[in-house]
């Protein structure tokens with residue numbers, strides 16, 4: 001079924017905002033527009049429920065219920081138990097806390113596998129454990145393609161490896177890694193798997209249970225929600241890792257890796273992401289709630305994005321004044337497209353802004369994949385990223401603007 005793009009855009013107030021009219025947004029991988037249900041819930045929380053939650057008076061009780069609702073509904077959509085999902089300030093802070101837990105659990109000589117395809121958020125915090133005698137093994141990308149070869153992972157796995165960390169999609173390379181296959185390899189070797197899903201989740205929430213990830217992380221502010229990091233930790237690992245929260249919260253799985261007090265309003269507003277994805281599914285004849293709605297919304301988004309992405313990839317691949325990074329087949333990647341220009345990308349992004357294209361240049365905290373590809377991270381790449389609310393007209397506007405400025 002085709003995505004009803006007018007209906008979709010009607011759910012995002014940014015498209016009705018006068019100051020944004022005519023502006024085509026292509027920096028979605030940095031942070032997406034926010035859907036109306038999230039903004040409405042956030043506003044309602046600040047107006048009606050801005051008290052300490054979980055007390056017996058109505059405003060407090062309703063605030064707490066809404067926070068619980070966010071976890072319950074998003075967990076169901078992701079295929080995990082409610083207490084296997086927790087919110088933290090950002091994905092970077094979530095991985096940092098997780099790394100402290102692994103620091104306490106692992107013994108010197110045990111190993112963690114990291115990649116050089118990841119955003120720094122899922123790389124640096126793990127690499128720092130080398131200071132405690134943990135061996136860090138790097139699963140390297142192919143320097144020509146930027147791709148990770150799952151067969152090469154086998155050479156790094158042995159009985160000392162306790163954790164394999166990798167991205168579902170790199171925010172530079174864009175390729176979709178075969179998470180289920182990689183998790184299966186990690187598990188077969190007796191290791192846990194931690195997946196950075198930040199660049200995947202905005203293109204459809206995954207079925208985390210089917211993927212087999214012990215930890216799956218993404219950022220709500222890039223997935224039409226508020227500025228929160230969403231983290232799923234499967235029970236077996238979450239109960240094994242040392243508690244990082246208050247000692248009296250040790251028995252509560254969703255509090256064990258979120259040492260700070262939660263941002264009540266934003267956690268509550270995150271239920272708006274479920275509202276939106278369920279409405280999207282129902283509007284297109286799919287299930288109205290839960291995991292079924294999440295899968296239907298995922299497939300709708302993916303089909304729309306893939307159809308818009310292929311012509312853009314073809315257009316970029318046909319130019320000889322730039323190098324397109326990552327797969328040229330839209331089916332193999334997310335619509336997060338980095339191009340190497342052989343010159344500073346920031347003035348090019350500025351020139352695109354004169355054509356009402358909102359895009360950015362730089363390294364996007366992906367220094368490691370850029371270096372692996374032989375690109376100077378101090379200069380970086382031009383990145384063009386979109387999501388399902390992007391229209392074919394906007395992609396056409398982008399290709400015209402690229403032709404004008406390059």
Ligand SMILES: Cc1ncc(COP(=O)(O)O)c(C=O)c1O
Pocket residue numbers: 029030089090091092093119121122167169170171196198199218219228229365
């Ligand atoms: C792939 C990827 N992982 C992790 C992060 C970090 O997310 P956060 O900003 O929530 O810390 C980003 C942010 O750009 C990202 O693109």
